[in-house]
Amino acid sequence: MGVLWKLEPATAAKHRLYQRYLDAWWPILLQTAQSTGYTRPRVTLLDAFAGPGRYQDGEPGSPVIILDRLLHHDALDRMQLSPQRVHLVFIEKDRARYEHLMAELHARFGPLGDLPVRVEVRRGEAGLDSLPLLTELGAWGHPILGIFDSWGSVNVPLDVMRRIARNRSSEVITTFGPNWFSRREDLNLDILDTVFGGRTFWTPADEELRSDERWRIWLTTYRDALRRAGFGYQLQFQLVPRTGQPLYLVFGTGSPAGLRAMKDAMWKVDDRDGESFRDPRTRGAEADGQLNFFQMDELCDPELVELVTQRLKTGPAVVETIGEWLLTETARWMPKHALKAARQMRQDGQITVTGAGKLTTKSRISL
Ligand SMILES: C[S@@+](CC[C@H](N)C(=O)[O-])C[C@H]1O[C@@H](n2cnc3c(N)ncnc32)[C@H](O)[C@@H]1O
Numbered sequence: 001m002g003v004l005w006k007l008e009p010a011t012a013a014k015h016r017l018y019q020r021y022l023d024a025w026w027p028i029l030l031q032t033a034q035s036t037g038y039t040r041p042r043v044t045l046l047d048a049f050a051g052p053g054r055y056q057d058g059e060p061g062s063p064v065i066i067l068d069r070l071l072h073h074d075a076l077d078r079m080q081l082s083p084q085r086v087h088l089v090f091i092e093k094d095r096a097r098y099e100h101l102m103a104e105l106h107a108r109f110g111p112l113g114d115l116p117v118r119v120e121v122r123r124g125e126a127g128l129d130s131l132p133l134l135t136e137l138g139a140w141g142h143p144i145l146g147i148f149d150s151w152g153s154v155n156v157p158l159d160v161m162r163r164i165a166r167n168r169s170s171e172v173i174t175t176f177g178p179n180w181f182s183r184r185e186d187l188n189l190d191i192l193d194t195v196f197g198g199r200t201f202w203t204p205a206d207e208e209l210r211s212d213e214r215w216r217i218w219l220t221t222y223r224d225a226l227r228r229a230g231f232g233y234q235l236q237f238q239l240v241p242r243t244g245q246p247l248y249l250v251f252g253t254g255s256p257a258g259l260r261a262m263k264d265a266m267w268k269v270d271d272r273d274g275e276s277f278r279d280p281r282t283r284g285a286e287a288d289g290q291l292n293f294f295q296m297d298e299l300c301d302p303e304l305v306e307l308v309t310q311r312l313k314t315g316p317a318v319v320e321t322i323g324e325w326l327l328t329e330t331a332r333w334m335p336k337h338a339l340k341a342a343r344q345m346r347q348d349g350q351i352t353v354t355g356a357g358k359l360t361t362k363s364r365i366s367l
Contacts, residue, residue, distance in 0.1 A: 003096045007055035009241035013275040014175065014249070015065055017239070018147075020265035022069055028261070029143050029169070030079035030086065042142035043086055046134065048126035048156070049149045050090035052097040053104030062149065063090045063101060064108055067119065071109075086117040087137050091124045098123040127156045127194075131163055143169040151177035157194040158225055161252065165230030171253040172231070174222065178245035181215040196225050216280035219248055226252035233259045237266075237331035242274030259327060266332045279331035282306045300344040304333055308341045309367065312351065316366035323361065 022045075032039045045066065053061040060068065067088060073079065092098040102121055105112060112119045122133060126148060134140060146164050148156050154176055164170045189199070196202040201224070205217040215238065223236040231252030239247045251262050266277050282303045307330050311322055319342050323335030342365055345351045354364040 003052055003094075003100050004054060004056045007057065007059045008178075009244040010178065010239060010247035011055075012059070013239055013241045013269070014149075014247055015062065016269050016275075017249075017265055018062065018173075019065060019069055020268045021262055022066060023073065024261040024265065025145060026070055026073055027075040027079060028257070030081070031075065032078075032080075039080065040142060041085065042138065044089060044134065044137065044139040044142065044144045045087070046089045046091070046130060046139075046144060046146045047149070048091045048130050048146060050092040050101055050121070051149075052092070052100035054100070060108075061101075061104075062147070063088075063121075064104060067105070067109060067115075067117075070117065071115075081116040083116065083118040087139065088117055088119045089133060089137060089139075090119070090121045091126050091129055091133070092121070093123070093125055095123060126150070127160065130156070130160050140167055143167075145170070146172040148172060148174040150175070151180075154180065154195055154222075155191050158197040158229055159194070161226060161229040161231075165226070165252060165254065169254065171251070171258055172226070174226075174250050174252075176219070176222075176248035176250075178247060180248070181218050182211065196221060197228060201225060201228075215248060219250060219280050222250050226250060230254075233328055235259065235262055235331055236280060238278040238280065240276045240278055246278075256327065260334070263327075263332055263334055267334075277332045279303060279307065281310065281330065300341055304337055304341050305345060305350075307333065308338065308345065309350070312365065312367045316354070316364055318362060318364050319359070320361040322365075 029040055029043045047062055047066060050063050051061045053064050055061060070088075090101065092101055098121070105119065105121065109115060120133070120137065122129065124133070130146065134144065144164055144167055148154070154174065156174070161172055164172055192202055193199050202221055205214070205221045208214050208217045219236045219238075223234045226234045229252070232254050233252070233256060235251040237249055239249055253259055253262070269275055307326065308322060311317065311325055319338050320335075322342070323338035326333035326338055327335050339359070339361055342351065342359055342363070346353060346359060351365045351367055353359055354366070
């Protein structure tokens with residue numbers, strides 16, 4: 001592959017998801033909290049596999065999208081940008097792509113030193129250089145969002161994730177390219193040990209030979225690794241574009257608010273673009289295009305029904321509890337969807353409701 005390559009539909013879909021998520025993330029972290037008057041002294045975004053900043057047909061790469069979106073944010077006048085406060089850090093290993101990225105940023109934004117945020121672009125190795133760079137830039141003790149967006153070579157040690165997980169209000173996004181799960185044989189076993197935190201953790205995934213099951217078990221294995229690293233909440237999903245190959249994403253955060261913001265971003269990604277988000281837990285449900293809330297008023301997605309059924313197979317539960325489970329354990333569903341699913345499932349005779357009266361979030365239901 002040359003310095004630039006063609007933008008794949010899954011990458012474009014991933015960029016839309018990042019945009020939506022960052023639109024929510026920046027103001028949450030940069031605006032002064034109204035209740036306490038607290039303003040965070042520093043916020044750092046690390047894009048550790050930055051790329052050359054542009055695709056073959058001119059579309060922007062992640063560093064350009066991230067910076068452009070921040071500088072043109074609707075809440076710009078409330079976010080108090082300054083180079084001391086807001087750090088954007090980009091790492092790229094390949095020399096030609098690193099040089100391209102530098103030139104691209106300069107061409108689009110002018111001298112980086114004149115920007116209202118600090119932009120650090122380094123030629124380096126994500127796994128080795130992320131932590132020292134975050135130390136050099138004084139990122140620790142303040143929120144960090146780490147984006148680890150390699151293609152096939154997911155090679156960032158779990159220790160890096162662990163350090164970020166233990167840092168206050170910090171999150172990571174790790175993506176796995178389309179061929180990662182089938183190409184795993186090419187990878188170095190010792191590297192896998194560092195990425196997953198030990199051989200015993202990943203060998204069961206390696207033993208799964210059915211191709212449509214491999215991605216599920218590998219992704220779940222990585223999600224478990226992020227949990228062990230210290231992220232209290234994790235999301236894992238397959239991002240399915242309308243055409244082309246899917247992409248896989250695992251998100252780790254310490255806060256339910258972060259989880260909700262990522263799910264909101266998934267829901268907002270325009271259904272016109274045809275992407276959908278598939279939960280590794282479901283097999284039967286079709287990967288339909290993302291439904292918007294208007295459509296959701298009328299329909300209950302088969303994936304939602306399948307997930308609630310799975311949850312109820314473990315025993316009866318209160319609707320509210322199922323809602324919490326949907327938030328923390330499933331790729332895209334929110335607490336409010338539990339009641340909607342319960343209503344439809346009762347109508348279809350799939351569940352029984354304990355006690356008489358109206359079905360509410362306090363009702364206990366069973367299969
Ligand atoms: C999937 S591309 C990044 C795409 C970019 N984040 C975007 O969304 O536009 C992966 C990039 O990581 C670079 N790379 C590969 N291994 C790396 C490593 N160990 N550390 C940093 N960069 C690396 C590759 O040269 C390539 O440019």
